[in-house]
Structure formats: C-alpha cells, structure tokens
Amino acid sequence: MKLIKRPNVSTIRNLDLDLIRTFVTVAESGSVTVAANLLHMTQGAASQQIKRLEDRLDCLLFVRKARKLELSRHGEQLLVKARQMLRLNDEIWADMTAESLRGSLRVGVPYDLVTPLASAMKAFAEAHPHVEISLECAASLELCEAVDNGRVDMSxxxxxxxxxxxxxxxxxxxxxxxxxxxxxxxxxxxxxxxxxxxxxxxxxxxxxxxxxxxxxxxxxxxxxxxxxxxxxxxxxxxxxxxxxxxxxxxxxxxxxxxxxxxxxxxxxxxxxxxxxxxxxxxxxxxxxxxxxxxxxxxxxxxxxxx
The missing domain is CATH 3.40.190.10 (Periplasmic binding protein-like II)
Structure with a gap:
C-alpha cells in the first residue's frame, strides 16, 4: 500500500481572502478611500488590511505617486493571481450553493446593454427558476450609486x-x-x-x-x-x-x-x-x-x- 504523505503543518501558509479582496479593490480603484467605500469599511480599516498583507508577504505592494497609489513591482505580480483567487473563491461559492439558489436578484444595467444581456438572463433563469430577477435600467453613474447604497445586488x-x-x-x-x-x-x-x-x-x-x-x-x-x-x-x-x-x-x-x-x-x-x-x-x-x-x-x- 502506498503511504499518503502528510503535509508539513509548520510550512503551511494561508492567505487571508479578506486582505486579498481589499488589495484588489484598492489596486483597481487606485484609492484607499474609494476602495473603503466600495467594501463598506473605514479608510483606516482598509489601510490596515493593506499593511497586514504587506507584512505577511514582507514587501511593499503600493507606491504613492502624484497623490495616487500605484502598484509596486511586487503588487503588479500579486494582482494577476489575486484576481484568480477571488474568482475561484466566488465560483466555488456559486457552485456549492447553485442547487439552493432562491429569492430575488436585483440587477442594474445601462439601457444599451439590456439586449446584449438577454442571453445571460435567459440561461440563468432556466438554470435557477426559483430566483426572481428584476432589472433597474439607468445611467452608469446612477447604477454605481445603486450598488454602493444596496438598491441593486450587482450591476x-x-x-x-x-x-x-x-x-x-x-x-x-x-x-x-x-x-x-x-x-x-x-x-x-x-x-x-x-x-x-x-x-x-x-x-x-x-x-x-x-x-x-x-x-x-x-x-x-x-x-x-x-x-x-x-x-x-x-x-x-x-x-x-x-x-x-x-x-x-x-x-x-x-x-x-x-x-x-x-x-x-x-x-x-x-x-x-x-x-x-x-x-x-x-x-x-x-x-x-x-x-x-x-x-x-x-x-x-x-x-x-x-
């Protein structure tokens, strides 16, 4: 019988996905303040999460240039795989809960994207008949506000x-x-x-x-x-x-x-x-x-x- 090799627990290092999500949001927005608003946390909390991630990885992830945060070389390297981590995490949640999806889903969409979105809505509705989709059509600026204040679930x-x-x-x-x-x-x-x-x-x-x-x-x-x-x-x-x-x-x-x-x-x-x-x-x-x-x-x- 082939023996199963147990991992060396002392060498295992786990990344905190909350820290990764904050890092990606700051990287994409270029601002800790904007990222904090999107993540519904204080600016101080967002800054602290970035600092904790930098301490864990022992490198700087951002540099400040002309009043704007830019990714360092290490930050650029991390961003690609950080996005992959978040997407895989989100897909796992979706896959594991797919059969039990119920309730309502409020989706924001600009007027000109309603028709291009139709095929995705049709396929989703067929796969998840117990989810009631409702659309809110508006200009993009209004839809960003709608996501931030919870009026829609996504946009x-x-x-x-x-x-x-x-x-x-x-x-x-x-x-x-x-x-x-x-x-x-x-x-x-x-x-x-x-x-x-x-x-x-x-x-x-x-x-x-x-x-x-x-x-x-x-x-x-x-x-x-x-x-x-x-x-x-x-x-x-x-x-x-x-x-x-x-x-x-x-x-x-x-x-x-x-x-x-x-x-x-x-x-x-x-x-x-x-x-x-x-x-x-x-x-x-x-x-x-x-x-x-x-x-x-x-x-x-x-x-x-x-």
Missing part, C-alpha cells in the same frame, strides 16, 4: 477604458452612428440624440466635439434607447453607441470620413458590493461567459462614407 456599468473600476468584462470602441442614407452627420450644428443626460458617453462626446470646434444641438434625450434609435433611423440626428450594440439597420461611421472626432474606447465593467449574495455570484459567472468575448469593428458594420 453592469460603462466607463472610459482608461478609468475602468471593478471587474472589466470587455473593452470596445465607442462609435458614431447614423441612419442609412441620412445626411444628419453633415449638418451644423450637428444634430445629436443621446439616451440620457447622465449617460457615461455624453461628456466624452461633447468634449470631443468641443475639441474639434464642431457646434452641436440636442434633438432628443429621453432615457429610452428605442426612442433614440428612432430619431437616428428617421435621419433627424446622429448618436454614439458601443460598436456591439449598433442595430443592423443603422451604420457605424468612420470618424475621419464623416468629419467627426475619434472617440475613446469604453469598458463594460461588473460592479459587485463587498458582501455578495450567492445568486449574484452565479449570475456574474453567466455574464462573464456571455459578454467577455472579444469585440471588434467588422468592416461590414462601418458606413461607406469613406
């Missing part, structure tokens, strides 16, 4: 890729969109239709137009993506959407060919509270599987304005 949000917070599901281009055969993009002031005045795209779009000295006027802001699409289809305005959300009967324009400024990429991020219910962990897994594939601009989706 997708959109933000500049360079300022992404939380878990980045994917990054894709923000593009100008026009109706087929429309000349709205040629008009000045540029007729602009946005879904919501608090839309994450709005300040970026207006800033780009200002930098390009392009005058604009608002045609429509309703909080309803279908109504926005209707104004674009009718040739009354142009709008901006993530490339994957552009309806097939509308066109994503090449900025230079249309005389419009290029727009920066945006990240679709998953925001979870510090204490996550099992149903939210499980639904997060469905979201990752559904939305995390790479997205690129296909030539057939671009306008022939060039």
């Amino acid at each position: 997708l949000v959109e933000c500049l890729a360079s300022e992404a917070e939380g878990e980045v599901i994917r990054i894709e281009p923000l593009v100008w969109v026009t109706g087929r055969g429309s000349d709205a993009w040629e008009k000045r002031p540029l007729p602009l239709s946005m879904v919501d005045e608090r839309c994450a795209f709005r300040p970026v779009v207006l800033g780009a137009l200002a930098d390009g000295n392009i005058p604009w006027r608002t045609v429509f802001e309703s909080g309803n993506i279908e109504a926005t699409a209707a104004t674009v289809r009718a040739g009354l305005a142009v709008t901006t959407w993530l490339v994957s959300t552009v309806p097939p009967d509308l066109e994503a324009m090449v900025p230079r060919a249309a005389g419009l400024p290029a727009l920066p990429p945006f990240a679709i991020c998953l925001r979870l509270p510090s204490t996550v219910q099992p149903a939210a962990l499980e639904f997060a897994r469905y979201i990752r599987e559904s939305l995390s594939h790479d997205t690129a601009i296909a030539p057939s989706r671009l306008s022939v304005l060039a």
Whole structure:
C-alpha cells in the first residue's frame, strides 16, 4: 500500500481572502478611500488590511505617486493571481450553493446593454427558476450609486477604458452612428440624440466635439434607447453607441470620413458590493461567459462614407 504523505503543518501558509479582496479593490480603484467605500469599511480599516498583507508577504505592494497609489513591482505580480483567487473563491461559492439558489436578484444595467444581456438572463433563469430577477435600467453613474447604497445586488456599468473600476468584462470602441442614407452627420450644428443626460458617453462626446470646434444641438434625450434609435433611423440626428450594440439597420461611421472626432474606447465593467449574495455570484459567472468575448469593428458594420 502506498503511504499518503502528510503535509508539513509548520510550512503551511494561508492567505487571508479578506486582505486579498481589499488589495484588489484598492489596486483597481487606485484609492484607499474609494476602495473603503466600495467594501463598506473605514479608510483606516482598509489601510490596515493593506499593511497586514504587506507584512505577511514582507514587501511593499503600493507606491504613492502624484497623490495616487500605484502598484509596486511586487503588487503588479500579486494582482494577476489575486484576481484568480477571488474568482475561484466566488465560483466555488456559486457552485456549492447553485442547487439552493432562491429569492430575488436585483440587477442594474445601462439601457444599451439590456439586449446584449438577454442571453445571460435567459440561461440563468432556466438554470435557477426559483430566483426572481428584476432589472433597474439607468445611467452608469446612477447604477454605481445603486450598488454602493444596496438598491441593486450587482450591476453592469460603462466607463472610459482608461478609468475602468471593478471587474472589466470587455473593452470596445465607442462609435458614431447614423441612419442609412441620412445626411444628419453633415449638418451644423450637428444634430445629436443621446439616451440620457447622465449617460457615461455624453461628456466624452461633447468634449470631443468641443475639441474639434464642431457646434452641436440636442434633438432628443429621453432615457429610452428605442426612442433614440428612432430619431437616428428617421435621419433627424446622429448618436454614439458601443460598436456591439449598433442595430443592423443603422451604420457605424468612420470618424475621419464623416468629419467627426475619434472617440475613446469604453469598458463594460461588473460592479459587485463587498458582501455578495450567492445568486449574484452565479449570475456574474453567466455574464462573464456571455459578454467577455472579444469585440471588434467588422468592416461590414462601418458606413461607406469613406
């Protein structure tokens, strides 16, 4: 019989997942204060947890530059595997509690991501029929607040890729969109239709137009993506959407060919509270599987304005 070798207990070292979660949150937000708010703890407690982790690992994980925390070389090395640890931890919880998932799940989602999220919702609902999903649609800024104050259990949000917070599901281009055969993009002031005045795209779009000295006027802001699409289809305005959300009967324009400024990429991020219910962990897994594939601009989706 083969003897089973017992581990040497004196050499076993265990990492505290609470410390790891705090480290990842600080690393992703670049601020102990922001991380403390996301984790619902005081700034002092968050700082103390980072110090405890550094003491355990006997290295500095952060350096302060220009009033912002940046990862040290050791911190960058740890972050990759720390994220893997948290994801595996969350998946284990989801797997072990999957059969008993019940109750309600409140999910926040920007207006333009409701349709892309549909397949994940359908698959989750079929696998977990005893969980009642409800959606709250709003601008990303409002949804971040909703996660922080507990109004929703989890949320997708959109933000500049360079300022992404939380878990980045994917990054894709923000593009100008026009109706087929429309000349709205040629008009000045540029007729602009946005879904919501608090839309994450709005300040970026207006800033780009200002930098390009392009005058604009608002045609429509309703909080309803279908109504926005209707104004674009009718040739009354142009709008901006993530490339994957552009309806097939509308066109994503090449900025230079249309005389419009290029727009920066945006990240679709998953925001979870510090204490996550099992149903939210499980639904997060469905979201990752559904939305995390790479997205690129296909030539057939671009306008022939060039």
